[in-house]
Every structure is written in structure tokens, then in C-alpha cells.
Amino acid sequence: MKGKIITSLFFIFVAITSLVFFIIAVIIRVTTYPFDKRLRLLHLLTCFWGSLYTYIMPPWKITVQRRNKIKNNKPYIIISNHQSQLDILVAFRLYKHFKWVSKAEIFKVPVIGWNMVLNRYIKLVRGDKKSIAQMMDECEMHLKEGSSVYIFPEGSRSPDGHLKQFKLGAFLLAKKLNLPIMPIIIEGTRFALPKHSIDYHGKHPIILRVLDEIVPEKFKNMSIEKLVDYTWNYMNTELKKLRMEMYGSDSI
Numbered sequence: 001m002k003g004k005i006i007t008s009l010f011f012i013f014v015a016i017t018s019l020v021f022f023i024i025a026v027i028i029r030v031t032t033y034p035f036d037k038r039l040r041l042l043h044l045l046t047c048f049w050g051s052l053y054t055y056i057m058p059p060w061k062i063t064v065q066r067r068n069k070i071k072n073n074k075p076y077i078i079i080s081n082h083q084s085q086l087d088i089l090v091a092f093r094l095y096k097h098f099k100w101v102s103k104a105e106i107f108k109v110p111v112i113g114w115n116m117v118l119n120r121y122i123k124l125v126r127g128d129k130k131s132i133a134q135m136m137d138e139c140e141m142h143l144k145e146g147s148s149v150y151i152f153p154e155g156s157r158s159p160d161g162h163l164k165q166f167k168l169g170a171f172l173l174a175k176k177l178n179l180p181i182m183p184i185i186i187e188g189t190r191f192a193l194p195k196h197s198i199d200y201h202g203k204h205p206i207i208l209r210v211l212d213e214i215v216p217e218k219f220k221n222m223s224i225e226k227l228v229d230y231t232w233n234y235m236n237t238e239l240k241k242l243r244m245e246m247y248g249s250d251s252i
Contacts, residue, residue: 014053018111021049029118038147040097042119049115050092059203060192062090066210069182070096075143076182076213077174079231081239082152083161083190090186090208091150098148101135122149126156132169139173148182149173153231157195161187161252163236171227174219181214181231185239187246205246211238 028042036042054062070076078098080091088100100121107113107123116123122138125131139149153166174181188206211234219227240250 010053010057013056017052018049021045022111022115025049025115025118038097038142038145039119043097043099044095046115046119047092047095050089051095054086054089054093060086060206061203062093062206062208064090064093064208064210067094067096069210069213070094070148072096073146074148074180075146076148076180077143077170078148078150078182078184079153079170079235080150080184080186080208081163081235082154082157083186084157084193084195086189086193086206087152087157087186090189090206091184093208094210096148098150099139099142101139101149101151104131136169136173139169140177143173143177143179158190159195161190163232163239166228166232168224168228171224171231174214174216175224175227178216178220180216181219183211183214183231183235183238185209185211185235185242187239187242207242207246209238209242211235 025042025045028045029039032041033039054060070078076098080087099119100116101124102116102121104123104125107116107121120142122135122142123131124135139151142149151170153170154164155167156164158164170181173179186206186208188204192204192206214231214234219230222230243250243252
């Protein structure tokens with residue numbers, strides 16, 4: 001019962017504050033777009049907006065590590081593992097400029113989705129070849145403009161926390177545009193807010209750790225397949241290390 005009350009109060013707070021933040025977002029978009037084409041200020045507001053919902057939940061003890069590895073004004077293909085919808089709110093705690101690649105359904109959510117449109121985030125219809133091609137074109141456009149893009153290469157949330165097979169899109173972009181890949185690992189969100197659940201699940205530590213970037217010089221002679229395998233193995237190894245630090249076991 002306590003968990004359901006906390007969940008209900010949380011979503012009421014989200015609904016009320018989202019309306020306020022969206023009005024502010026519209027004002028920022030209208031007033032700053034002429035001199036802020038990449039919408040950096042609007043994204044910064046969105047980072048605070050999303051982060052606020054993690055600040056008000058003390059049981060979600062979130063730690064962001066090594067965020068200074070992401071240099072300002074340098075475009076990256078940012079990738080991370082995906083355990084929970086909470087990953088998105090946690091990633092906003094980076095307070096770094098990027099464009100999300102997100103499934104098209106989220107853009108239809110009132111207020112939240114409208115803000116994603118304002119930010120020029122990138123929508124994707126899973127399994128739709130035309131949408132995938134358009135997504136790649138939009139990612140390329142934003143990267144050339146100097147904005148990073150944030151992609152979950154697994155495509156969907158892992159049901160058990162184990163790293164799923166990566167899709168190729170992020171790596172094709174890195175090879176084509178000769179840009180660095182910035183890997184990030186997130187652990188703990190799968191316990192705080194499991195897949196297919198919106199209920200409160202008590203106290204859980206959550207860590208987002210920025211890894212060393214994979215520079216173009218590292219993969220210039222790799223095939224796409226080798227680059228995918230290299231990145232997957234690197235992130236999987238680091239994810240196991242993180243779990244050992246947090247739980248004393250890499251199999252949890």
C-alpha cells in the first residue's frame with residue numbers, strides 16, 4: 001500500500017510540474033532559437049526537468065561518475081545500456097548537450113512528447129526501414145551541427161540487466177562521420193524501476209559511469225561488425241566490474 005501511495009503522489013507531481021516546465025520550454029524555444037539553433041538552453045532546462053524527478057526520490061541514490069570525460073562543444077555518439085525507463089531521467093543528470101533517439105510512441109505523450117518535439121529530438125519507429133533511414137539522416141544532421149546524439153544500441157530495455165546484442169546504427173554513424181563513441185554504463189535502475197513496472201520498489205543505489213571514449217583512430221581499420229563486438233565487450237566488462245563494486249558479484 002505504501003508503495004502505491006508513493007507512486008501515485010510521484011505521478012501527480014510529475015503531471016503538475018510538467019505543465020509548468022512545458023510553458024517555460026515554449027518560452028525558451030521562441031525567445032532563444034534565433035541565436036541558439038542547437039537548442040542548448042532548452043535541452044539544459046529539459047535536463048533539470050527530468051533530473052528533478054530523481055532529486056525528489058531520496059531512495060534513488062544516484063551517482064554520476066566521470067561526467068567530465070564528455071567534453072563540451074564536442075559531438076559524440078553517446079551510447080549506453082538500457083535497463084529501465086528510469087535510465088532516461090538518470091542520463092539527464094549528465095547535464096551535457098545531446099539529442100535523444102527515442103521510439104516514436106514517446107513523442108505522442110502529452111507534454112513530455114511535445115517537449116521532445118520542441119528539442120528536435122529524433123524519433124524512431126522500430127522495424128520500419130523508412131523511419132530508420134530518416135533517423136540516421138537526422139542523427140547525421142545534428143552531429144554535423146555539433147550536437148551529440150544519445151542512442152540505446154540494444155534497441156529496447158534488457159529484461160534481466162544482461163547486455164543485449166547491439167544494433168548497427170550508432171556504429172555506422174561513428175564510422176561514416178569519423179566521430180568518437182562515448183560509452184556509458186548504468187546500473188541499479190532495473191531494481192528501482194523494473195521493466196513493465198511503474199510501482200515504487202524501495203531504496204536502490206544507481207550509478208551512471210562514463211567510460212573512456214572510443215576514438216576514430218581506434219576503429220578506423222575495423223569493420224562495423226568488429227567495432228560492434230569490440231564496444232559490446234568493453235561495455236560488458238566494465239558493467240561486470242561495476243556490479244562487483246556495488247554488489248560484490250557480477251551476476252546480479
